Each structure stands twice: as structure tokens, then as C-alpha cells.
């Protein structure tokens with residue numbers, strides 16, 4: 001068995017490639033169902049034994065028992081949270097990243113992979129209007145990116161202020177800031193300055209007012225703006241916030257994990273004015289730039305500040321940091337080993353062209369606008385606010401929380417859609433997140449018709 005493990009096995013290859021060919025051809029991808037723990041544990045029982053199992057049987061178990069207990073977020077009927085819709089080119093290249101054991105730690109080991117990843121980071125930086133000196137790294141997700149960036153914000157401020165590890169430091173956020181930022185602040189020991197939003201949007205004026213009213217403004221060292229909020233797709237007043245950040249010497253972090261892709265969409269690009277002044281910027285290609293999991297782009301205005309914080313110091317790593325090294329991605333986030341997870345996006349962009357991305361993003365935006373029209377025209381329904389990006393939040397008049405939850409369960413059971421309720425100012429409401437270019441207005445009509 002051991003000898004066989006690393007040898008080419010044509011049967012195994014055919015088996016797995018056939019499965020992948022079939023999976024890539026699902027049209028549409030079925031939603032599938034939630035899983036039952038007992039059933040799943042029963043199916044898995046005894047599988048990890050000393051002798052191993054017939055690969056065809058194991059794959060069949062995966063296909064019939066496991067994969068069907070995973071709600072497919074690449075289904076065009078998956079409209080909850082933030083869906084995903086990776087391009088076929090990106091998915092296929094992801095297999096190359098695996099098969100070629102492509103890693104992306106250091107220039108010494110992986111210059112070819114890193115050069116391609118950096119080409120994509122450059123494209124994103126250009127769209128954001130960040131300077132030529134900007135650079136960064138692909139990390140696993142928006143959470144990892146926010147953590148990596150805000151550690152740099154903290155340590156850069158500590159150095160500037162000559163503050164010890166015990167000094168009180170704060171970062172301004174809004175009540176719409178993503179939960180991963182709250183986690184980050186807990187991890188890095190930085191407090192929140194909670195700034196009030198105006199209609200759920202953080203503005204420069206509100207940030208200024210909060211700083212002016214605060215008894216200890218000098219402890220505030222950064223601000224997190226969101227460019228589009230996950231719940232409703234609201235883009236904060238980036239230009240106004242940038243202005244105040246400069247005045248108060250705050251690190252200006254822009255979390256565009258979901259909405260950052262709008263930089264590629266002409267109909268909404270103006271909303272992002274001010275992003276070019278960010279000290280750090282995050283966008284998740286595994287959300288709206290059609291890359292497979294897990295892929296987040298993290299950019300710094302001045303990468304040297306990140307390098308000063310994140311470079312790992314160990315004698316066996318010294319060889320990575322010799323003169324003339326161009327770029328070591330590992331130095332720009334809290335990780336060491338990393339998958340070259342930017343490459344699937346690079347391949348897909350190179351194959352399809354940026355214009356195809358613009359078109360696909362605009363498709364989601366258009367569907368959100370058309371859905372808003374349907375809701376406006378329907379007496380039973382009411383928009384909670386006009387959609388700014390591709391999230392649509394709305395209510396069914398007369399419904400209580402239980403009605404939304406029962407409706408959501410029914411939709412999934414019937415495989416009509418995966419649409420989970422969300423909260424809005426204490427009220428339970430309905431929400432669509434569009435992003436999959438295969439989602440049609442007809443599917444939306446079908447779902448709305450089930451609201452009684």
C-alpha cells in the first residue's frame with residue numbers, strides 16, 4: 001500500500017477526473033440539503049481503518065452521502081450570506097495549484113507563482129487607484145486579511161507613539177463593521193471606538209464628531225470603513241473618512257471583502273471614491289471576483305510597514321531574506337506556509353479578460369435593481385432600502401420572524417432557493433445576495449411568489 005501511495009495510478013486518476021468532469025458540468029448546480037449528524041456519522045463509520053478501502057467505494061460515499069449534505073453555494077439558487085460562483089477556468093487551475101504542489105511562500109522557492117499573483121494584486125491596486133508602491137498578498141479570507149492589516153495598523157501606531165504593549169489603543173468602527181473585525185480587535189488587544197452611522201453608513205462627519213466628543217482621542221489609531229456592508233451592500237463615505245483619517249493620523253483600512261469587486265463595475269465605481277487613500281484594502285475574490293475558496297486579496301499602501309511587522313524571524317528562514325529577493329508573500333500577513341491561492345484568479349483573468357469580469361459583476365448589480373423593481377411593484381412586499389450593490393433587503397408585510405424562518409426552510413426543502421432571513425434594526429426581514437451570473441429574474445419571481 002505504502003509504495004503505491006505516491007505512484008501514478010491511472011484508475012484512480014480516471015475515477016477522480018470523471019467525477020470532476022461531471023461536477024463541472026452540473027447545470028444548474030443543485031442546491032442539496034442540510035445534513036443529519038447521525039446519518040453522516042453512520043455513513044463514515046469504520047472508514048479510516050488500517051487497510052484502506054476501494055477508492056471507487058470511497059468516492060461513491062462522498063458523492064451520495066457527503067456531497068448531498070452540503071448546500072452548494074455555487075448554485076444559482078443559493079442567495080444567502082455571500083454566494084460563490086467560481087469560473088470554470090479558475091476551478092480547473094485550482095486543481096493545477098494542487099497537482100503541482102504550488103506554494104507561495106518566498107521568491108526563492110516560487111518566483112513564477114508569485115510573479116503571477118502579484119500581477120493580479122497590481123490589477124486590483126490599479127482599479128482602487130493605490131500608488132505604484134502598493135503591494136500585498138493573497139490570504140485565506142477577509143477575516144485573515146483584516147487581522148493581518150490591523151496588526152500592522154496597531155504596531156505602526158505603537159512605534160510612532162512610542163507606546164508600550166500595555167498602552168490603550170482604539171480603532172474606530174461602525175455598527176455595520178463585519179464581525180471579523182470585532183474578532184480581530186479582541187485578538188490584538190485593541191478597543192473599539194463605535195461611531196454612529198447615518199442610515200447604516202459610516203461617514204467622515206460622524207467619525208469627526210465621535211473624535212471631537214471623545215475624552216481620549218489620541219488613543220484612536222485607526223478606522224475601518226466597509227465598502228459594501230455584508231448585510232445590505234452599503235459603501236461607507238470613503239472620501240470623507242479618508243479626510244478625517246489623515247487629519248487625525250489614523251490608519252485607514254477599507255474592508256471590501258464582499259463589495260470590493262464593485263471597483264470593476266462602472267455603474268457603481270463612483271461609490272468607492274476615496275478608496276485610493278486607504279492604508280490597507282481587502283477584497284475577497286472568492287466572493288464576487290469568481291475565484292474558488294479560499295482567496296482574499298490584501299493590499300497595503302506601504303508594504304514595508306507590513307513587512308516590518310509580519311516577517312518571521314528564525315534561523316532556518318534567514319536564507320529567504322537575502323538581498324535581491326523581490327517579494328516574499330509570507331512577509332505580508334501572519335502566516336508562513338501558504339497556497340498560491342491567487343493563481344486560479346490569475347489564470348481565469350488571463351483567459352477571459354477583465355471585461356468579462358466587469359460584465360459578470362454588472363449582471364449581479366442589474367439583477368438586484370430588477371428585483372428591487374419587482375418588490376416595489378408588489379403590494380405584499382416592501383424594500384427596507386434601495387439596493388446599492390447586489391444585496392436586496394426587504395420585508396413581507398405582516399410577517400413575523402417565525403414566518404420568515406418557516407418560509408426559508410420550505411424554499412430549501414423544495415429546492416426553490418436558499419434564502420435565509422436577516423436582521424434589520426431588530427426586525428427579521430428577507431435578504432437576497434446576488435452574485436451568480438446564472439441566477440435569473442425568473443428564479444427571483446418564483447421565490448417571491450412563494451411569499452403567500
Ligand SMILES: *Cc1c(COP(=O)(O)O)cnc(C)c1O
Pocket residue numbers: 082140141142143144178180226228229230255256257258259284296
Ligand atoms: C465576508 C466578509 C468578511 C470575512 O471574509 P471571510 O473571507 O469570510 O473571512 C469580512 N468583511 C466583510 C465586509 C465581508 O463581507
